[in-house]
Amino acid sequence: MSESKLRIGITQGDPNGIGWEVILKTFADPRMTELCTPVIYGSPAAAAYYRNTVEGLEEPVFQSVGSAREARRGRVNLVPCGETSAIEPGVGSAEAGRAAVEALRRAVADLREQQIDALVTAPFDKETVHSAEFPHTGHTEFLAAELGGEPLMMMCSEVLRVGLATIHIPVAQVSASLTKDRIMCCLDWLRASLKQDFGIVEPRIAVLALNPHAGDGGLLGREEEEVIRPAIVEAFERGVLAFGPFAADGLFASGGYARYDAVLAMYHDQGLAPFKTLSPDGVNFTAGLGRVRTSPDHGVAYDIAGQGKADPASMRQAIYAAIDIVERRRRWAEWTRNPLQPFERDRGGRDVSVRDLPDTEKEE
Template identity: 70%
Template sequence: MSEHKLKIGITQGDPNGIGWEIILKALADTRMTEICTPVVYGSAKAADYYRKTLAEPTETTFHAVTSAHEARRGKVSIVDCGETERIEPGQATPEAGRAAVEALRRAMQDLKDGYLDALVTAPFDKETVQSDEFRHTGHTEYLGAELGGEPLMIMCSEILRIGLVTKHIPVSEISRNITKEKIVRDLETMRRTLIEDFGIVEPRIAVMALNPHAGDGGLLGTEETEIIKPAIIEAYGKGILAFGPFAADGLFAGGGYTRYDGILAMYHDQGLAPFKSLSPDGVNFTAGLGAIRTSPDHGTAFDIAGQDKADPQSMRNAIYTAIDITEHRRAWAAWTANPLPHAERERGHRDNPGRETGRTEREE
């Protein structure tokens, strides 16, 4: 970790969900400000409300700022926004949805302006955030629209990294949204992020089949032979160590997933069901963009909101992962930046070993 404390933005998510509870619990550990400078985007009123619902009150003091630019090391800052007239734990309301979007947009502006090093988002309700101004099926799609690019949703933990070809779409639309070109592009993105963001030298990637038994030679579907396998062959020809397609049940039940650095799933539940079973405190990372965003791997949990039952570990892991990926990405950029002058200097030193001491071979 560098001496510079990274500024990590954290959005409140839905103020009627468990967002504030997991934020308060995660930031209650004073060591958090030793590894980063947290900047929370949300309602100070909601923060005070949920602080009172905790059996063990947190000592976290929020310092009001107008943007992350004003945040200072050693302090937890808050950009007061996304307030609602009423806080109703467990209730999915349009007002709460608007508050979640406002907090997200304020954080996004600071991210674009370069005041944040990474963004961590607490969960919002995908239905209540919908409006004429916000038509996105999730944070991933919103970030792609705002930052430009083709975002790849990757669920990650210490033992698994699973990317998704299709994300938040109906099951009936999955097949027609899977193309060879998209699989190849996602494999390229996954390889790049595993190298640059996770520090894996040359990752091995397993590609899942779409149909049961990987299609059984076309008996249960032709996507494997017509789309997925050709995509794997093309990606392999580009230097990507991609393998498959593998039937999902066999890949996970037999422990085969442990032989790969990453897995590319065809649709949301195909990847998330095994991931959450094997990594209950995992993290959602949006790859393929110029900015870094992570989030807990769970939703708003309206059923336990305001009851002091929410586990903050996934939020903690999301913050840790945002820091790690930022450091990895910067290190990779430094390692690969303009290598020619460095190589020329090294060659010069070999050709003239007395250069550093100011002596030449003739002076010797």
């Protein structure tokens, strides 16, 4: 249990998707407010609508607040924003997209000002949110623009962690986007996050190939020999415990991924398809930012929206992960604030901490 009662911001996502349903089901359990102080950014009207779609739901009692500064411990706080003229479960619309973006912008402003300790985002529809005012292809890209840093999309569970070298781009552009420098940077970011965000002393990282059979020595593609392998070798020489490139099917089918602390995939579906198969309640974490952001690993699920069928497990896991990562980062900052100075012998001088042996103890 978190003794600090971290303030965790949660956005409503698309009001026509399953975001509100998984939020309501999550906070129907009163124990959630013992773990953190939740601050939900979204529409009170949408919350009321979805309360009526879930039969037998123990309704959380919302505390309406003007901002995260007013959030009360032990309550489910709601910052009203992101209203729409009508709620239409399962229907993608520009108005629903605008409401999702409004809630996200309000939450990110509080995150930037440290009024909340971490952000958990319910899913939105990338097509409906995209506009001249929101030209981003997803949450990750928007957070990078707003918060700075070098974002790395990472999928996390108790079973597996997968980082992505490329994120939301067409498959036809993947090969051209993969450079030696790009892969080396991703390995550096992944290693840093595994150390400070997950408490792994020196992580081992498996790197996937791009082509079938890891290119078969160049027969099925040259990216492995010309880009991926050189990046792994140089990263290893710099201290990153990176290994590969491995054919994705072999690494996952054989269970070989379990020997590593994380896997670096070359493109979105190469990493997410096996991850979601092995980890149905996984979490999407944006590593490399100065602030902590997580989300459930599912989308808006228009096909079941408004039917009371949505599973809140991934939303709960996203909240747990946000709390854990914030606390690990704080501990990491304490541990690394005043590192021990190197010994004299490490600087090439005489080690004054070791006394001269008496003549009787010296070797003959």
